[in-house]
Amino acid sequence: MRLIAHAITPAPRPRVAVRGLRGRPLEWLESAGLGIWSTRWDTAEPLARDDVLDHHRVIEGICAATPCLPVRFGTAFADAAAARATLDRRSDALRDALARVSGRSEIAVTLLWREPSGDSAPRPPVDDAAGPGRRFLEERQARWSASDARRRQAAELVERLVATLAVEPALVRHEICSSERVAVSLAVLSPTDQAPDQIASLRRFLAGLSDVTGVVNGPWPPYTFAGIDESGGVSAGSATRLPGWPPA
Amino acid sequence: MSVQPLAPSDASLLELVDRLLNKGVVLIGEATISVAGVDLIYLGLNLVLSSVDALERPRGGPAGGGGSSGGGAPRT
Numbered sequence: 636m637r638l639i640a641h642a643i644t645p646a647p648r649p650r651v652a653v654r655g656l657r658g659r660p661l662e663w664l665e666s667a668g669l670g671i672w673s674t675r676w677d678t679a680e681p682l683a684r685d686d687v688l689d690h691h692r693v694i695e696g697i698c699a700a701t702p703c704l705p706v707r708f709g710t711a712f713a714d715a716a717a718a719r720a721t722l723d724r725r726s727d728a729l730r731d732a733l734a735r736v737s738g739r740s741e742i743a744v745t746l747l748w749r750e751p752s753g754d755s756a757p758r759p760p761v762d763d764a765a766g767p768g769r770r771f772l773e774e775r776q777a778r779w780s781a782s783d784a785r786r787r788q789a790a791e792l793v794e795r796l797v798a799t800l801a802v803e804p805a806l807v808r809h810e811i812c813s814s815e816r817v818a819v820s821l822a823v824l825s826p827t828d829q830a831p832d833q834i835a836s837l838r839r840f841l842a843g844l845s846d847v848t849g850v851v852n853g854p855w856p857p858y859t860f861a862g863i864d865e866s867g868g869v870s871a872g873s874a875t876r877l878p879g880w881p882p883a
Numbered sequence: 884m885s886v887q888p889l890a891p892s893d894a895s896l897l898e899l900v901d902r903l904l905n906k907g908v909v910l911i912g913e914a915t916i917s918v919a920g921v922d923l924i925y926l927g928l929n930l931v932l933s934s935v936d937a938l939e940r941p942r943g944g945p946a947g948g949g950g951s952s953g954g955g956a957p958r959t
Contacts (some may be wrong), residue, residue: 643908687903707907721910732908743902745894820898850891850898858902862909 638662638673638718639682640706640858641690642697646670653696666719667726669733672697673718676711691856698856702737704729705856728863736861740827740854744837746792746819746847748785766811770854786811789818792847796821799840800833808859818847822859830854 640655648663648670649714655661655674662673664699672693676682687708694705696791721728745808765773797807799825834851841849 640910687900691899691903705902705907707905707909708903710908710910725910729908741902742893743898745891745898747891747894817894817897820901848891850894852895852898855899855902858906861907 636714637676637678638712638715638730639676639690640671640710640712640718641693642672642706643704643722644670644672644697644701645730645733647864649701651697651700653693656686661693663714666722668727669722669726669729671706671718671722673712681747687844688751698740702733704732704736704861705858725863729755729808732861732863736824736857738827739824739857739858739860740830741857742786742823742825742830742837742851742853743855744796744821744823744841744844745817745850745852746821746841746844747816748818748849749846751815771812782812785818788846791845792819793821796840798835799836800825806860818855824857825854826861827854851852 641661644667646668648665651672653660653661655672656676657674662675663670664673672837679759690708690735693704697703698705712721720768727799793809793811796819797810800807802823802825806824810817811819813820823833829854834853837849837851841847841851846878
């Protein structure tokens with residue numbers, strides 16, 4: 636038997652209105668003024684793809700009741716003692732992180748390029764008289780130029796988004812050009828009671844963009860802002876692989 | 884290379900899966916999540932495209948494949 640962790644919240648145990656993965660009971664384990672919510676799981680039972688999104692449902696339910704730190708999907712403890720020991724070891728960092736996200740939710744903004752990038756878009760043909768070396772270099776230069784232009788454009792979009800949000804830079808995390816089609820992936824930590832207004836403001840801003848399509852999601856639990864100093868948090872020797880993941 | 888447009892609904896799922904698999908508190912005792920042998924922890928949205936491929940694979944369908952086989956190239 637193993638415990639699959641979902642979230643960490645302050646003690647004492649709050650009342651939450653959700654059940655664990657696949658409707659099973661949620662377990663609460665408390666130590667150092669904190670508690671960890673988990674679902675008891677047979678080690679031989681494989682996790683399936685639906686369990687990933689079910690983990691989100693569980694976290695949303697917990698975060699609706701109390702400040703909470705989402706735990707990365709797939710985190711499992713051998714037993715209650717192991718879970719409590721982790722809370723003991725990292726209680727200060729976990730409390731700091733809880734204070735950071737308390738009363739706040741995450742809004743996700745994704746900007747998708749409307750047109751293919753320079754890698755995929757038709758390009759002017761290289762001079763037919765050019766040798767293979769020159770053709771190669773000119774094609775490579777064209778690719779790099781297109782890629783650089785896209786990165787600059789994406790960076791400008793981030794600046795405009797941050798200006799629209801009017802929040803501290805520390806409350807925004809972003810990536811640009813993380814894939815062929817994604818221009819910007821941005822997360823902002825917003826006071827939960829202001830999230831609907833922030834979302835409406837973002838949607839108005841995105842409606843005026845011509846080169847990208849904007850998608851706003853949330854409010855979500857503060858996944859992106861729940862991280863604590865990871866330098867001492869991962870022990871390769873204790874890592875285990877959950878059975879059945881990835882789903883066959 | 885032919886590029887299929889990414890629908891907004893796909894982007895929403897990608898963003899959520901990215902957070903579930905790559906964000907959140909990392910704790911000792913963590914299980915390593917992988918798709919076709921490629922660990923997803925610490926990898927960005929680009930490779931999460933591959934994880935979505937795994938998520939969307941019908942239960943009981945063929946294992947492996949997708950963008951992550953053969954070294955984890957993203958499905959872009």
